[in-house]
Amino acid sequence: MSYFIGVDVGTSSARAGLVKKTENGGKLIKFHSEEIQIFKPSSGFFEQSSSNIWQKVCECIKIVTSEIRDKSQIKGIGFDATCSLVLLDKNLQPLTASPTKKHEQNVIMWLDHRAQEEADFINSLKHDCLQFVGGKISLEMEVPKLLWLKKNLFEESFNKIHFAFDLPDFLTFKATGKDSRSVCSLTCKWNYDAIKGEFPKDYFKSIGLEELCENNFKKIGDHVLFPGDLVGELSKEAADEMNLLPGIAIGTSMIDAHAGAIGLIGSSTSQQRDIELTSKLILIAGTSTCHMSITRNILFCPNIWGPYKNALIPNFFLHEAGQSACGILIDYILSSHQDYEKVLKQLNGKNIHDYLYCEILRMSAAENLKSFHELTKNFHFYPDFHGNRSPIADSTLTGMAIGLTMHNSIAISYLAIIQALVYSTKHIIESLYQSGRDEFKSILICGGLSKNKLYVQTTADVCKIPVLSSFESESVLIGSSMLGAKASGIFSSLEESINELKNEAYQIEPDWNSFDYHDRKYRVFLKMLNDQNSYKIIMNE
Template sequence: MCQLQDIPKSLCPLVCKWTYSADGGWDESFWKKINLEDFVADNYCKIGTQVLSPGDPLGKGLTPEAAKELGLPAGIAVAASLIDAHAGGLGVIGADVKGYNLPCENQPITSRLAVICGTSSCHMGISPDPIFVPGIWGPYFSAMVPGLWLNEGGQSVTGKLIEHVVQGHAAYPELQAKASARFQSIYTYLNSHLDSIKKSLPVGFLTVDLHVWPDFHGNRSPLADLTLKGMVTGLRLSHNLDDLALLYLATVQAIALGTRHILETMEEAGHSISTLFLCGGLSKNPLFVQMHADITGLPVVLSQEVESVLVGAAILGACASGDFTSVREAMARMGKVGKVVFPKPEEKRFYDKKYKVFLKLVEHQKEYAAIMNEDI
């Protein structure tokens, strides 16, 4: 007897990770093609066919055993879940933006791109019809917002990359000591240090001759090339705190340039995006946020609640409990704008040039690889 047959599963991970179709179920030919036809046997009893949409209530709620372990009332509503990044997107992308002078205010929700940025970054774009975007995952129907198709771009280990660059620098011990003396995080100190050395220039202009390609761990989107490596051009024969601050700035800019690359690829395929909605750990860094606004040329909305994954989970719970009749209604009521960061138009030309260099870096890397792969 198959015990998995009656266990309900969330539509989100099945659609995004298991090739399940929200309107057609499992694809029998797929499982047979990859030699897992035993999954098809007995009406898919090994993987189950009971699928719930995120926010649907599960059974009779929290069991007495689970309630005791969690210190919650038995029977409290339990909702079908979302993948963590998708919950973050749900928690931030539907916020009511009236009165913030944003281009998306009088546009459909599909004009918004959610960027969930932490250890890695995920770029969630939605559309009423399926859009196939080269190098971008999806389209997935109802995988995040019910009734809409989802495309998911991503950058691997973005937060880890910044940490790697900073902590691997010779001046890191000095940075730690100075930040500790001020009772600041190392990133708050680095941001203030950049302000102290910029003189009359905008901070971003300090990297006019320092450029980074950020794919130290391969490219997830939009090139989908795991063989790519990181690149830095413009290093000097010094390793003081100024050098560390500049390399940190160039790395943050490179991540934002990668977001622009993903954004432009999505728009070329048919998305129309006018506003970014950022959440996650990296969105707590003002420099990271400002660089995303300046480099993409789009305003950035930050959620009132930084941990938007928790807001997304709460939205699902509120639907399961019956407090809201739909996920869309709960998104609009529970997602709150905390801050809006606008791009600085006077800096557009500089970042347009940085972006050209950014694309040249990967072009050159591929040329180097081709040369080295030539027959000797």
């Protein structure tokens, strides 16, 4: 018997899952989650502690492996995490990233927006390497944040950096003591050129980060590996913290959304058994939502990240788009509604999302509508409450609502915000098509919102594409376990690991009766975007 461990560090929690190979794919037999700390020292600032994160990771692993008597059966561990920035000093201790100057706060989170000015400056130089991030670097990426640290915390932090890690790479470093970096993180978040196999030195010098070029970019990564490559063996120190045996293979890490993508990309149904991996759009839909797809050839799309060579699967090019606020925005709209508390009292143990979906269906039947979507005919949201990551790449965009009255139903507000988020997905898809991408034949979905029936059905209806949802709900943990499985040597390649541990899915078909309605409502969505920009022009006259 062979087991693999998948570790996923998300925005607010660390999780570990124990996975074994069965005839039906990778089976998650136990998982555990622990909350991790988030610090908010100022508006737009979000920080964490790498020590707190590592402690919670070890606790999770101890719990999920507690019933395995023969720990030698655990063959590999894979890690994924959010693309947050971790700072360590020369003693490999936490180095402050915070205006509070507290050293425990040594992680700048992915959703931190402190580096707007630095991102704008970098974009103004229009370096050729920015074509791989859609023409504009995001303030959520690591390089603008490092430039912010140089400008604002030079003596306290920047000048003392020994290692600056993406969080997934920090985890493999802690597990093995070996300094390596994943091409996934470096290419997607650090402006690494995976086609040439190097950092663009002239770029870092031109933006004022020449210090990072020293010693072949040792501080940010001079030893680059593919996802699932063997980083090294679990060290005795780390093994003691996890209550495991040293020597377990540790696979090169991935960003959390990307681990979800490999955990899902092999999934299929009887209707779509043999379709190409390149014809699939993968949604990792949770707090934020990532949209991922791969091509065999280089393809550039304005304001969509990529093409990233080897970032997901070797010899394929990844395109990545996203929404900075998705699940968190739905929660915000619900919790800020005047009837929210009243609805909570009526749930009787029922999930609020299921409850509201039933209410939407009841209201639609009462009005004898052709599609329940028509309930929002006179109510429209524009969803960029936390700025737009794709396909506009404008962090200054904000949310909008049309049709507000004194008596807006919480169910209709809920339906309208989900529709708006999916129109944003349609906007991303159309941008990819306009850049020459072949059409998608299926959308595969995982993450918290994959359990939201209304969101899944709306995605199929708006995009007019079947949606596949895996029978294994924890695709991210399956994906990270695939990295450990590849590193163990049991599988010869990451693609083989994907094929052997993949799971079957079920298919949600689009509702053809809603197509015309969504076409019209999508036109309203685009007009709201244009109107918002026109308001800015008026107010800046």
